[in-house]
Amino acid sequence: MPLTQTTRGQALAxxxxxxxxLQMVSDDPSNYRGETGFDFVRRVPAAWDETRFLAGEPGEDIVLARRSGKAWYLGAMTSExxxxxxVPLRFLPPGxxxxxxxxxxxxxxxxxRSTRSVTNADVLTLSLAAAGGAAVILEPAP
Known part of the structure; x- marks a missing residue:
């Protein structure tokens, strides 16, 4: 059994x-098919139009937002x-x-994995396990 040092949530973040x-998985992609989170890996871009540091302390945690086109991607990681x-969403445009x-x-x-509707007045609450994380895609609602 392999020893992991992070959670799957942190790996996504x-x-x-x-x-x-260059975005890639660490072994054969067939090992990831059907796994929760692989849908995020398929969608995350390798180049960004804008980056925003939202919160964090060196060696403790980080929350970063990156924009590609109209979509925003959040990565949140914590230490042990x-x-x-x-996470206040005030960086989002209105709507x-x-x-x-x-x-x-x-x-x-x-x-x-969960989905919800938000505005720039909302605050996302993310639960991070020890050595854990979260990833979020924010897209304009249809």
């Missing part, structure tokens, strides 16, 4: 937080200390947005 022109991140959220589940391999 890394695609947003770490700036890399579990925490709840409250209704669909937030698709992938965040830590009960065990390191589990990620919970």
């Amino acid at each position: 890394m695609y947003v937080v770490y700036d890399s022109p 200390r579990a925490r709840t991140e409250k 209704r947005w669909r937030a698709t959220i992938w965040q830590d589940g009960e065990v390191v391999r589990e990620v919970r």
